[in-house]
Amino acid sequence: MHPPSESSARQHRRTGTRWVACGLALLATLAGGALALQTWAVQPRREVEQNGLRLRLERAVWLHEPTDHGDTATLPALPGAPAPGQRRLTVELTVFNPRSVPGDFTAGELLLTDTQTGTEWRASVGGAAAFTVRPSELLSVTVGFDVPLTSSALRLEWARGTERTTLLSTRRPRSPGEGPPGWPRRVEELPPGNAAAGSALFHGRLACTACHGDPAVPGGRRIGPALANFSRVGATRVSGMSAAQYAYESLLNPGAVIAPECAGPGPCGQLSTMPLYGETLSPQEMADLISYLVNLRTGE
Known part of the structure; x- marks a missing residue:
């Protein structure tokens, strides 16, 4: 039997390399699929x-x-109320x-x-x-x-x-005097925000338009509350709370206040599915996003 020629050996090596590459790609695909399934498994399902x-x-x-938003009255403990x-x-x-x-x-x-x-x-x-x-x-x-x-x-x-x-x-929403670890209580304590950087977050990495729609297109299809003219509308959500503070608390605690348009059988329902951005944003990114929101105007 004749030994394999040099060209035949090269062909075998190339074939072996391709099989190894295919095997690695298959393992990576399976691993990615398993990770996707694991991630899907922990996603909330209504x-x-x-x-x-x-x-x-x-x-x-x-x-x-009632004391959550600055009221000074102390309420009596009612039967059946939380401790x-x-x-x-x-x-x-x-x-x-x-x-x-x-x-x-x-x-x-x-x-x-x-x-x-x-x-x-x-x-x-x-x-x-x-x-x-x-x-x-x-x-x-x-x-x-x-x-x-x-x-x-x-x-x-x-x-x-x-x-x-x-x-x-x-x-869990904060009670009076409770500040979230790592986050100041007041939006004014955040770094100065950059609206342009906030716009890039809103329309880019955070993909906020997927739920809230494009604020520049009023009446567009969405599943979350509209955000056009937020500086005016946001200031009406909670008595005595600025639009910026309302945006800040909503980003930290999405379910703390339900927008009026979401209190019925509308497209956004009654459950907030917004992520807990206090876990993923830096203070600067939080400030940038809020700056963008409070500077929104219909038609921008």
Whole structure:
């Protein structure tokens, strides 16, 4: 048998190199796919079916404290109210049984989880409720979670059997005197903002137009509240609060105040799906984005 020629050896080496490259590319694709699936798995899902029941998150609201926005009155403790230092997240859900046999549901399946410490809270109001859901029956359920001071992002999860799904990401609003770690209480304490840099963030990396539309095109398709003329409209959201401060608090705590146009069955619904930008923006980027928002004018 004759030894392989030099050209034949080169051809074998090239073929082997191509197979190695293809193998590496396949591994990278599989790894990327696994990462994408993992990321998708932790994204909030407003409606989900688990172990025979379908649950839909209709509304989630942090109960308002009149002292949140500068009022000096001290309210008396009311029966059933959260303990001092706690804030209550009220959650409204519907549970539907699509099967032909009854299914049991308990509000104890709902958990609020601190993403940093792993601490879990079960509902302190309505959490003991248990139901038998008949075939094709739809039930409305309201529960409340009383949460102590924490700066972490929180996940509302539905744990049923071996399945567990995230329904909502939120953050506990600050009470009077509580400043978020790493962030000043007042927008004036941020660095001077640059509206042009904020515009680049809004239309570029943050892709805010995907939900709020283009402020320069009033009436455009969107799923979040409109932002045109924000300096005027934003100043009307909370009595005594400037548009800049309102933008700042909304970026840190998206669900703290629901825009009036989102309080009904409109396109933006009643749940804020805006990310927690206090976790991803630097103080300068926060200032730049707010500067852009408060300088918006229809037609720009």
